Amino acid sequence: MLSLSVFTVQYQRVRLFNRAVICNSVYKFTLHSNFNKNDIEKIIDIILVTHKFLEEVMKKVSISVIIGILIFIVCIAIIAAMWSPSSSREVVVYTSVDQVFSEPILKQFQSDTGIVVKPVFDVEAAKTTGLVNRLIAEKENPRADIFWSGEFAQTILLKESDVLTPYFPSNASDIPDNYKDAEGYWTGTGGRARIFLVNTAGIPSDVIPENLNDMLSGKISPEKIGIAQPLFGTTSTQAAALYAYLGEEKARSFFQSIKDTGVRVVDGNSVVRDMVVRGELVYGLTDTDDACMILDENPDLRIIVPDQKEGEMGTLVIPNTVALIKGGSNPSEAQELADYLVSKEAEVDFIKRGWIQFSLREEVKPATCMENKLVKGMDLSLEEIYQYFSPSKDDLSKIFIQ
Amino acid sequence: MTSLSLFKYYHLPYPVVKILFHIATFLSLLILYCPLLGLIVPLITGGDVEIFNQSILQLISPATILLLTRSIFLSSLSVLIAMFIAYYAGTWIWMRNGTVLSSVRWLVIMLIPVPAYIFALNVSYVLSYTPSLIKVSWGVLSPIQGWTISILVQAIAFLPLATGIVILSLDLLDSSIIDSARMFQSDRCILRRVILPLISPFLLCGAGILFVLSITEYTIPSLFSVTVYSMGIFAAYSATNDPASSLILSLPILGITVFLISWSASQLKNTFQNFALHSYTPVSRFILPLQVRLVYLVCFLVLLIEGFFVIGILVWQAMTGRGALQSLLISSGDILYTLQIGIIVAVVSLPLALIFATKLYKREKIGIYWILILIPLAIPAPLTGIGLISVMQCLNISLLSDSAFFPALASITRFIPFAALILFACMKQINPDILHAGQVFGKNLWIIINRIYLPLLIPGLLAAAGVMLVFSVGELGATLLVLPPGSSTITIRVYNYLHYGGSASVAALCLVTISIIMMVVTTVIVLLKREKEKLYPGKR
């Protein structure tokens, strides 16, 4: 091996010289090796001929041909990428559930059933509710079989856009009716709630909020309070819920006050969470999944569920929703996945993974981070909240954007 | 050298050649504009008139105009600050060519692909741990939230790209001009009266591009509670789920972008002939007065600190946080898929960019072709994606829609103007008489293109392919909407993890992205140097 490596080095050094010189050089270094002269000469001849051949080829082959070959290889690569051994069973799922949670869950389903799951994930930071608009745009030739959402408003929008097809999952009989579409277009499953995440370090107890109006109480500088941009995500859903519960005028006034007093409006729930953890904010409005994720990291952090007292409105509980896509190519596989996602076992699994904190089934305990507290939800149906989705966004756009 | 015998007797009548070129141009423009067509045609044929009318009213409302004005102000200031610091920092690095300090340019290259949002998060992260005293005084001088911090952070986020533009424009200077100037005047005078005027077209063009990037960027301002016009566009989109409203609201940005880029291009058009591809190594150190040197040094240090700060935090987060390694293993498929898309983009964009560059080269004045080719830069990414979905639906070829074709097309349609500009710059640098000699002595068009034009354009082709690959790695908004089910890219995973808050995972994936881009850039630079030696030899 040493001789061979020395030979290679020597070849590189002397490749400009003639054959005799190369051979002589190599002989010296392989004097005590097992190679004999004939073998060495044969190897050198092969290398020289190959080198000469490659040089001639490179001279003859022009750059256009090289680019043409590259384009040809690329086309083959595209075709190879799209060709895959056709699985007997597969399902395409579009999901707005965070990839870090949904991916392992879907992989678990794939492993349990053998149905190949092809997910398409949404990206919160893109902010264009991209997945929903993609589903609407693909309506005539849908690629998705099933839509799994982390909330419900977009699902109802899809129903109204005639993107969904009705299906009553076999595992959903014990889910309360107000969390299911009466016509079967979508089914709710366990979810999250809107809460305050509070950093109690060094703050007096009377500063700790109990309801949403405490954000405007002035007990603490508004710059120490944060909410996510109310035009997107679950904050926008909560805004719609407030419009539905309080009425347009009161809700508008509430958000105008939020803006006017200088409450921090930041990029998303996770940013609110991070800022509370770091102490930049004393408390912020976020989701239970964001809050529960970091509770263990800091003993000063507390979850406060707002508006829980007698006579108060309660907080928004946001269920996941599952819906089948009209015209999907794999309806039976989609139905199987829907049954899986709305089942009690799945709810328990989701709670354990930290994606949801509440089951819609009374017998399933909430996540430990909620300290077994029962959460009083807002007395509104999901359809009622949805009715105020667009009007609230119009108002909030004028308040927060313009 | 001889071409393959298959093409030896290939002769086409010249009018046929011209017609074929026109057809190729038309097809290339069709590809470039297919997202826009996919967006506009359905709107014309079946759009919601009420939403259309509302969008028009919203567009001309005083509130919208005020928001647009403020956004322009924010972007202008950010770009000005970034270019100011970048000019001094980049010039300092360039003056140190041939020394160890010039290797800081590699740090600049590493920072360019880091998403702007990461810069903002890291700044916010550091601010939160800043001692209260500094925070208080900072708060007095400029509030931690609001316009000031947004402008500063955005300037910092764009600083690497701005510095890269400055260094590139300095590298393109003809060394003989600088050497001869240094014989007559002081170095300080040379910098002000020779070098700055020569590179100013590039700087203006770079500022124009940065402005376009800034005005379509909302993630940094929103982190500091500042609302900008582009956020308004997406808010409208989110509220109506109708791309018409976004398209109409995007018109002012489109108009600004077209104007800026056309103006920038007119600055550049006649400048390339004064330049050549080589980097200048000063024979003797530049001698500058102390106060001037301090300015250069301070700006250089700002860049250096920013670079080590960002890379350092990413490395620290990746090594100390949880889940970094696991997320890398999970993302291996995404990394391969991203590379696959990148390679397809790099190769397929070359013929298109070549056609556009040839069209630009033939035009004496800035005209319709310049605007046509550069407009796609201004179209927001999600609108490109929605347009491509319409195209996908129209073609309805699952062979294409289930492959990397549409994600690659998303990047191609968004970024090919850059590739065209790079090739145009390369064409401008070639002595026209060499091309004319090719025309005169070539036997037919195939030989002329194959053995003269393309070999001379190799540096431009390499640079264009590298730029397209790098941009495609970071593309998000359009790719997200056209990805086939079961596929994902590394950038999508980064943004998903950002939302989730897995900073270690985000840091690890960012470092992987940086590594990919560094490998591409290094390869391109090594190959460029070899070609440069062959084509522009003996230049320092």
Next chain:
Amino acid sequence: MILLKNIKKSFVSGLVIEDLSLVLGDGRTLIIQGPSGCGKSTLLRLIAGIESPDSGEIWLNGILVSNQERIIVPSYHRSIGFVFQSPSLFPHMTVVENIMFAMPDECQGNHEKMAEDLLVQADIIHIRDKNIHEISGGEAQRVSILRALAARSRYLLLDEPFTDLDPDMKIRMIQMVFGFISDKNITTIVVTHDREDSQVIGELVVDMDKNLKVDIR
């Protein structure tokens, strides 16, 4: 035959050729001289098909090749050998490859030998395998001339071909070039600003003018 009828050409900087007509019969040689910027090079470029006239017609061998703002027959189909004012050699090819590139197809199989013969005649065989950046300006100019000769074209256009050459080499190259073209009946136009060159070459000389009228059959 080279035929130019009422050619007009202007650039952004101004009118270069106003109303030029030229007839040059087969095998004839014409020298055009004049100061820098008077349009000599423009004239050659119009004939070569590198520029198109604003108005007028250009005919080569009875075929209309260019007319008002249109190039009908491209340069590579006009059978032209051109020596540019700057050598304009292909930087990605060696000296011998530059010369071989210009050779017509019928020389295939023999082109390397023929190129070497030309290099020997020009006394630059020693730079055969060198890259363009490795040779001097004078050597580059000689290679440029050899490339034009190697094309074996019907028409030869030389734009200040001997500028970078020392006096002895200049005479040698003139002898070589005009020996070559007289053997092969090539129609030639030489452009120069140096009156001494014209005297050495000894062919018909005209002064360039915007309204030049020449008829040499």
